[in-house]
Amino acid sequence: MHHRADDKVVLKDSVSEPTIxxxxxxxxxxxxxFSLLTGKYVTVSNYPGTTVEITKGTSSxxxxxxxxxxTPGANSLTPRSEDEKxxxxxxxxQNSTTIIQVADSKNLRRSLILTTQIAEMGIPMVLALNMAxxxxxxxxxxxxxKLSERIGTPVVETIATEKRGINKLIASLAAAAASTLRVEQxxxxxxxxxxxxxxxxxxxxSREAVASMILAGDHGLDKWLKTNCSxxxxxxxxxxxxxxxxxxxxxxxxxxxxxxxxxxxxLVADVVRIERKENTTWAKRVGDLSxxxxxxIPVLLFVLYLIYLFVGKFAAGTCVDFIESIVFGEYINPAxxxxxxxxxxxxxxxxxxxxFGLVTMGLTYAIAIVLPIVGFFFLAFGILEDTGYLPRxxxxxxxxxxxxxxxxxxxxxxxxxxxxxxxATLTTRILDTKxxxxxxxxxxxxxxxCSAQMGVILGMLGKIAMSAYMxxxxxxVLQMLVVGFLAGKLVPGQxxxxxxxxxxxxxxxxxxxLLKTLARVEWFLKEAVPLFLLGTFVLFVADKIGILGxxxxxxxxVVVKFLTLPPEAAVAFVMGFLxxxxxxxxxxxxxxxxxxxxxxxxxxxxxxxxxxxxxxxFFVIIKEQGxxxxxxxxxxxxxxxxxxxxxxxxxxxxxxxxx
Numbered sequence: 311m312h313h314r315a316d317d318k319v320v321l322k323d324s325v326s327e328p329t330i331x332x333x334x335x336x337x338x339x340x341x342x343x344f345s346l347l348t349g350k351y352v353t354v355s356n357y358p359g360t361t362v363e364i365t366k367g368t369s370s371x372x373x374x375x376x377x378x379x380x381t382p383g384a385n386s387l388t389p390r391s392e393d394e395k396x397x398x399x400x401x402x403x404q405n406s407t408t409i410i411q412v413a414d415s416k417n418l419r420r421s422l423i424l425t426t427q428i429a430e431m432g433i434p435m436v437l438a439l440n441m442a443x444x445x446x447x448x449x450x451x452x453x454x455x456k457l458s459e460r461i462g463t464p465v466v467e468t469i470a471t472e473k474r475g476i477n478k479l480i481a482s483l484a485a486a487a488a489s490t491l492r493v494e495q496x497x498x499x500x501x502x503x504x505x506x507x508x509x510x511x512x513x514x515x516s517r518e519a520v521a522s523m524i525l526a527g528d529h530g531l532d533k534w535l536k537t538n539c540s541x542x543x544x545x546x547x548x549x550x551x552x553x554x555x556x557x558x559x560x561x562x563x564x565x566x567x568x569x570x571x572x573x574x575x576x577l578v579a580d581v582v583r584i585e586r587k588e589n590t591t592w593a594k595r596v597g598d599l600s601x602x603x604x605x606x607i608p609v610l611l612f613v614l615y616l617i618y619l620f621v622g623k624f625a626a627g628t629c630v631d632f633i634e635s636i637v638f639g640e641y642i643n644p645a646x647x648x649x650x651x652x653x654x655x656x657x658x659x660x661x662x663x664x665x666f667g668l669v670t671m672g673l674t675y676a677i678a679i680v681l682p683i684v685g686f687f688f689l690a691f692g693i694l695e696d697t698g699y700l701p702r703x704x705x706x707x708x709x710x711x712x713x714x715x716x717x718x719x720x721x722x723x724x725x726x727x728x729x730x731x732x733x734a735t736l737t738t739r740i741l742d743t744k745x746x747x748x749x750x751x752x753x754x755x756x757x758x759x760c761s762a763q764m765g766v767i768l769g770m771l772g773k774i775a776m777s778a779y780m781x782x783x784x785x786x787v788l789q790m791l792v793v794g795f796l797a798g799k800l801v802p803g804q805x806x807x808x809x810x811x812x813x814x815x816x817x818x819x820x821x822x823x824l825l826k827t828l829a830r831v832e833w834f835l836k837e838a839v840p841l842f843l844l845g846t847f848v849l850f851v852a853d854k855i856g857i858l859g860x861x862x863x864x865x866x867x868v869v870v871k872f873l874t875l876p877p878e879a880a881v882a883f884v885m886g887f888l889x890x891x892x893x894x895x896x897x898x899x900x901x902x903x904x905x906x907x908x909x910x911x912x913x914x915x916x917x918x919x920x921x922x923x924x925x926x927x928f929f930v931i932i933k934e935q936g937x938x939x940x941x942x943x944x945x946x947x948x949x950x951x952x953x954x955x956x957x958x959x960x961x962x963x964x965x966x967x968x969x
Contacts, residue, residue, distance in 0.1 A: 329377045334412035336383030339440040342470040344380040371480045387427040388526045391742035395530055408486045409435040415445035422574045429489035430519035435463050436482050442467040449585035457581040462490030471819050493573045502554040509543050526563040597815030601702035617690050625686035634678040643670055661850055672846030676839045688830040696818035715798020715805055716746045723750050727758035732927045745803030755923040756947050757790040766894035767915050770901055774908045774969040785916050789954055845925035872956050876905045879914055890924045908969025909962040913955050920951035
């Protein structure tokens with residue numbers, strides 16, 4: 311059985327199938343090695359009770375004799391984030407496991423922190439020193455033979471992106487062994503660890519390792535202790551921990567960690583030789599420039615402009631026009647309409663190809679409109695990932711997002727939201743704490759327009775004046791900052807430390823980018839398309855039973871009296887729940903018909919941008935945060951959007967704004 315990673319950990323697992331677990335710090339190439347070990351037949355699912363994704367597959371090198379798991383990136387097995395908790399839980403709950411620890415050859419010191427913790431567990435392992443070519447280019451030479459002797463396990467150099475060293479890595483699995491590496495802790499802590507280990511029940515891993523985690527303050531084990539130990543035993547364990555703490559001024563986690571680092575430093579000094587290189591490559595210059603506090607801004611603007619051309623113009627324009635107008639408009643939809651016309655039941659005909667038809671609206675929107683935009687955005691995002699630019703972007707954004715109760719990592723979902731809020735909501739999983747994920751999800755639903763909606767917005771503002779652009783941008787950014795600041799104060803929980811490894815800036819490897827893009831497109835087809843169809847069906851039912859028309863009538867007083875917009879705008883807002891760009895397109899048609907003046911255009915666009923999330927995004931918020939939080943967010947967003955629109959309306963009318 312499994313339990314939530316944030317409250318309990320399971321140290322027993324009925325699964326005895328031989329398992330290879332890939333473990334390592336973030337951005338060390340685990341996923342590339344995973345794909346080389348498993349081939350293409352893999353599954354991606356959330357770890358039970360969490361939003362953290364686990365990728366599983368079957369080994370392709372031994373006739374499928376092993377289950378292979380790609381664990382989330384972890385810097386330590388004494389968890390500080392949900393990713394680290396899930397990795398820790400997986401290792402503690404798996405029987406018959408062999409670990410391949412994937413390390414960044416350029417940063418052996420950081421990787422060996424994990425090695426010492428895995429060694430304590432007593433799980434057989436192999437150490438893969440990945441990106442060996444980059445280490446050598448940087449003048450870093452590792453004596454793999456000496457390192458293997460010191461840690462007592464096979465050590466293999468790999469260059470995963472070029473498939474070099476993979477066969478040797480596979481062959482080394484037969485010699486996998488529990489590491490003999492042991493960090494000599496303070497005598498008082500050794501005694502305390504032995505006392506706690508003597509109280510603990512049997513576990514698949516070493517009880518000394520679990521005892522070390524308890525001493526280091528791992529409260530994720532508290533509920534497991536309550537389940538598996540008596541009150542007297544828990545009291546005895548706590549007494550040992552408290553007694554040990556009285557002998558040290560610093561927290562025990564610090565004392566234990568300091569001993570680890572001191573030992574690792576001596577080990578690294580013994581096996582690593584650094585040859586200083588003074589040559590500065592173009593890649594390093596570009597990388598340094600992209601994270602510079604001043605010059606990084608024009609680099610960011612240039613990157614965003616390229617993404618706009620690639621995704622906003624080519625994907626959302628050329629590709630969508632072709633697929634929607636030609637493929638669906640001239641071939642698929644007419645053929646389906648002809649086939650459906652043969653059905654004897656008019657209601658089923660309407661459900662499939664009518665105003666809210668599953669094919670003519672749901673499937674057309676999902677495949678003809680959203681898929682090209684999201685697919686090309688995945689491609690652009692994959693290129694940014696492979697170059698190493700995204701970690702640099704998070705550094706630049708950290709100061710701003712810290713004000714909103716998050717850290718620089720939150721810029722990634724926000725950037726993705728400019729492509730598709732639905733997909734971006736799912737990527738909030740990369741944030742380390744529950745608080746950060748809630749705030750990011752809320753801000754995505756509130757203030758980030760998707761690329762299709764943004765295109766319509768820019769088209770409307772372009773018909774007014776440059777001042778309209780400035781007003782719109784200032785209102786949206788201010789709203790995001792103010793609401794984010796308040797959310798950061800009101801949402802309970804902690805903000806995670808901003809710790810990020812900066813990989814070297816490099817040219818992307820096209821095969822790797824395409825592989826990741828195809829995997830993400832496959833995910834979109836499985837996860838998002840059903841949501842589009844479900845949302846369309848809900849609208850079809852709402853239209854048939856009259857709820858949709860009633861909603862329009864209920865919205866009219868607020869729209870006409872408070873926002874001073876024409877009654878037809880109410881229809882656009884209601885339709886915006888289906889898709890935000892659909893609602894914006896309705897406003898565009900009203901502007902074309904002369905029913906919206908400059909002030910009304912800005913007000914309506916502010917409201918539709920801050921409006922409740924589209925139905926697909928709403929369902930994804932339910933999936934990620936639960937129904938109660940999704941409803942609460944929507945209930946907050948709707949009045950915020952209307953109130954902001956009303957205030958903007960009053961200010962512009964008081965200023966006699968004419969555009």
